[in-house]
Amino acid sequence: MLNFSFYNPTKIHFGEDQIHLVANEIPTDATVLVVYGGGSIKSNGVYDQVVTALTKHTWFEFSGIEPNPSYETLMKAQEIIEQKSIDYLLAVGGGSVVDGAKFIAAAALYKGEDPWDILVKQHPVKQAIPIGAVLTLPATGSESNGNSVVTRDGNKLPFASPLVRPQFAILDPKVTLSLSERQISNGVVDAFIHVIEQYLTYSVNGKVQDRFAEGLLQTLIEEGPKALHPETKADLAIRANIMWSATMALNGLIGAGVPQDWSTHMIGHELTGGFGIDHARTLSIILPAVMKVKRNEKREKLVQYAERVWQLTDDNEETKIDKAIALTEDFFQRMNVPIRLAEVEVTKDNIDGLIERLKQHGMTQLGEHSDITLEVSRKILELAL
Amino acid sequence: MLNFSFYNPTKIHFGEDQIHLVANEIPTDATVLVVYGGGSIKSNGVYDQVVTALTKHTWFEFSGIEPNPSYETLMKAQEIIEQKSIDYLLAVGGGSVVDGAKFIAAAALYKGEDPWDILVKQHPVKQAIPIGAVLTLPATGSESNGNSVVTRDGNKLPFASPLVRPQFAILDPKVTLSLSERQISNGVVDAFIHVIEQYLTYSVNGKVQDRFAEGLLQTLIEEGPKALHPETKADLAIRANIMWSATMALNGLIGAGVPQDWSTHMIGHELTGGFGIDHARTLSIILPAVMKVKRNEKREKLVQYAERVWQLTDDNEETKIDKAIALTEDFFQRMNVPIRLAEVEVTKDNIDGLIERLKQHGMTQLGEHSDITLEVSRKILELAL
Numbered sequence: 001m002l003n004f005s006f007y008n009p010t011k012i013h014f015g016e017d018q019i020h021l022v023a024n025e026i027p028t029d030a031t032v033l034v035v036y037g038g039g040s041i042k043s044n045g046v047y048d049q050v051v052t053a054l055t056k057h058t059w060f061e062f063s064g065i066e067p068n069p070s071y072e073t074l075m076k077a078q079e080i081i082e083q084k085s086i087d088y089l090l091a092v093g094g095g096s097v098v099d100g101a102k103f104i105a106a107a108a109l110y111k112g113e114d115p116w117d118i119l120v121k122q123h124p125v126k127q128a129i130p131i132g133a134v135l136t137l138p139a140t141g142s143e144s145n146g147n148s149v150v151t152r153d154g155n156k157l158p159f160a161s162p163l164v165r166p167q168f169a170i171l172d173p174k175v176t177l178s179l180s181e182r183q184i185s186n187g188v189v190d191a192f193i194h195v196i197e198q199y200l201t202y203s204v205n206g207k208v209q210d211r212f213a214e215g216l217l218q219t220l221i222e223e224g225p226k227a228l229h230p231e232t233k234a235d236l237a238i239r240a241n242i243m244w245s246a247t248m249a250l251n252g253l254i255g256a257g258v259p260q261d262w263s264t265h266m267i268g269h270e271l272t273g274g275f276g277i278d279h280a281r282t283l284s285i286i287l288p289a290v291m292k293v294k295r296n297e298k299r300e301k302l303v304q305y306a307e308r309v310w311q312l313t314d315d316n317e318e319t320k321i322d323k324a325i326a327l328t329e330d331f332f333q334r335m336n337v338p339i340r341l342a343e344v345e346v347t348k349d350n351i352d353g354l355i356e357r358l359k360q361h362g363m364t365q366l367g368e369h370s371d372i373t374l375e376v377s378r379k380i381l382e383l384a385l
Numbered sequence: 386m387l388n389f390s391f392y393n394p395t396k397i398h399f400g401e402d403q404i405h406l407v408a409n410e411i412p413t414d415a416t417v418l419v420v421y422g423g424g425s426i427k428s429n430g431v432y433d434q435v436v437t438a439l440t441k442h443t444w445f446e447f448s449g450i451e452p453n454p455s456y457e458t459l460m461k462a463q464e465i466i467e468q469k470s471i472d473y474l475l476a477v478g479g480g481s482v483v484d485g486a487k488f489i490a491a492a493a494l495y496k497g498e499d500p501w502d503i504l505v506k507q508h509p510v511k512q513a514i515p516i517g518a519v520l521t522l523p524a525t526g527s528e529s530n531g532n533s534v535v536t537r538d539g540n541k542l543p544f545a546s547p548l549v550r551p552q553f554a555i556l557d558p559k560v561t562l563s564l565s566e567r568q569i570s571n572g573v574v575d576a577f578i579h580v581i582e583q584y585l586t587y588s589v590n591g592k593v594q595d596r597f598a599e600g601l602l603q604t605l606i607e608e609g610p611k612a613l614h615p616e617t618k619a620d621l622a623i624r625a626n627i628m629w630s631a632t633m634a635l636n637g638l639i640g641a642g643v644p645q646d647w648s649t650h651m652i653g654h655e656l657t658g659g660f661g662i663d664h665a666r667t668l669s670i671i672l673p674a675v676m677k678v679k680r681n682e683k684r685e686k687l688v689q690y691a692e693r694v695w696q697l698t699d700d701n702e703e704t705k706i707d708k709a710i711a712l713t714e715d716f717f718q719r720m721n722v723p724i725r726l727a728e729v730e731v732t733k734d735n736i737d738g739l740i741e742r743l744k745q746h747g748m749t750q751l752g753e754h755s756d757i758t759l760e761v762s763r764k765i766l767e768l769a770l
Contacts, residue, residue, distance in 0.1 A: 003400025211600025
């Protein structure tokens with residue numbers, strides 16, 4: 001395995017009815033800004049639980065953070081932060097809200113000219129307001145990592161800093177029972193592909209990382225469709241397994257000491273930026289094509305994936321790989337997400353534009369070998385039609 | 386799964402030639418006490434690497450911490466801590482040295498009458514000197530948890546506090562190449578049984594925890610014997626997988642949200658305390674007997690262990706369990722550790738004394754169901770003869 005450093009100091013409180021623990025985790029003398037999205041937390045009881053937990057705190061709120069949070073929206077929070085001398089952010093929502101809070105936290109204490117430079121020039125974050133998170137949608141892993149993606153004018157731009165990693169995260173699987181089927185689908189598929197990006201590369205004999213990744217993939221394959229099925233969709237144990245999988249999928253652990261890919265994400269970002277397609281649904285379209293185009297470079301891991309995750313042991317290598325890719329597509333279909341661009345009405349005519357966007361964003365050498373050039377990305381997109 | 390909180394803020398630096406990072410992790414104005422054991426770190430180059438890393442620090446040393454570190458030895462460190470105003474401990478060694486450093490750290494700032502009360506009365510640790518660790522022997526997981534076991538007059542007494550969890554740990558697998566075969570054997574078996582204690586209980590449908598535990602068991606089964614084999618014992622990749630498995634086995638992750646057993650450890654401690662048998666070798670003797678005596682209570686997990694860890698899929702339940710226990714014993718034998726008391730010259734006549742010790746230490750309701758009474762422990766010991 002490769003040398004690595006691993007440090008994840010986010011404190012997790014997991015389980016039913018844990019939201020009250022917010023009260024202990026935020027210093028009582030802090031002035032808190034509760035940051036949330038479109039208001040679903042008001043109908044599912046989460047908002048009330050947070051309000052009750054913050055009884056002894058001074059707090060304000062900022063809402064309206066959209067999926068793929070926009071720079072413009074996030075910058076609006078700066079006014080209340082300054083006015084009220086906010087010194088703690090509590091993100092209540094899914095990955096977009098947590099990602100948004102991270103940018104708000106970094107922008108508030110940014111000393112340069114324009115916080116936009118954090119994203120577009122990758123200026124390092126030197127200070128940030130501390131963040132806590134109450135997670136309502138298991139998917140991105142943002143609740144225990146230092147990553148964030150912000151959108152401006154259709155461009156999805158990532159930044160990362162240990163200073164914006166939430167200090168604590170509360171994960172109550174009961175909260176996820178009020179999610180829509182589409183949110184569950186997207187969340188499971190997003191988490192699944194986070195694992196794949198850190199697993200389906202080339203072997204460095206990282207046995208623990210591989211087994212952990214495979215365990216997460218197996219769990220998501222087993223539990224994901226059950227969370228959509230009428231007879232089991234209200235089963236809290238299933239939601240708990242999905243929620244913990246999604247956090248573990250992107251908290252740094254399974255990616256420590258192994259190569260990582262992330263080409264599916266980078267190509268997918270352009271589909272969201274250009275066509276407004278849900279993040280997870282861009283990934284479910286792109287990943288199978290990446291598997292096919294990079295079949296040779298990923299051969300050893302594809303075979304391992306076929307054998308260990310899909311229990312395909314009888315066939316020869318080629319058949320195993322074929323079947324594993326087909327089963328991956330079948331899993332995505334059972335999760336009700338698209339696997340081809342045609343399903344989201346993106347056509348051959350759109351590919352030039354997508355390639356242009358990749359070029360603009362410097363995405364010209366993607367993947368674990370940096371060998372996914374624009375030409376290879378074009379092949380991937382064509383195969384995904 | 387059960388509700389849980391998980392918080393592990395130990396920063397890990399893993400890989401070849403990482404010991405120099407000690408320099409960055411300890412504040413430069415700290416006065417450091419380097420704590421180590423019998424001096425093997427002087428022959429394998431680790432001491433020199435630590436000295437080089439501490440060039441810019443003020444530091445002193447305290448050596449002589451023995452396996453199963455004794456209260457008397459550890460208390461000797463208090464003098465130098467006071468004299469030199471030590472405010473950082475660097476533990477350089479295996480689990481015993483790290484465990485010892487934890488007690489030294491807690492005892493130094495203990496405000497009560499006698500630090501012995503931390504162990505014997507379980508007085509809470511309210512302050513401790515910060516600790517860093519350079520690990521030389523993968524086994525106990527002590528490098529990233531808050532647990533410690535200290536021995537006095539043949540009594541092994543545990544204590545735990547988040548305040549003694551190392552702030553950082555450096556894991557260089559190359560360092561483990563100088564270990565004796567016995568140390569490797571013991572380390573692999575110790576880590577294996579740490580996983581079993583948190584896995585082989587009853588199911589709470591914690592799918593991630595189960596898969597992670599199974600992944601660690603499979604890794605240790607695959608890599609352990611190779612680390613002893615003449616042709617592969619110098620293979621650094623094997624050592625790296627063992628080292629990372631041992632840390633992950635007891636850093637709190639796989640045990641979060643699931644029931645835990647620990648009866649094998651508690652009974653094993655009496656064998657070490659009473660007869661000086663290596664910790665891991667007490668576990669390899671006791672575990673198979675625990676599996677047999679608690680076969681019914683552990684049935685569901687024993688079957689799962691048989692199927693997933695040992696790939697036993699064709700037989701009926703009873704045969705699967707029989708074979709899984711036999712394969713566990715076989716694994717221990719391949720790791721050159723005993724599986725029966727006879728091998729360490731403990732006989733039927735010693736059982737009364739061992740039961741008396743368990744009673745003295747309050748170990749009268751062990752296991753995940755608290756149903757391993759002294760009578761059941763007697764059965765386990767008899768079956769282990």
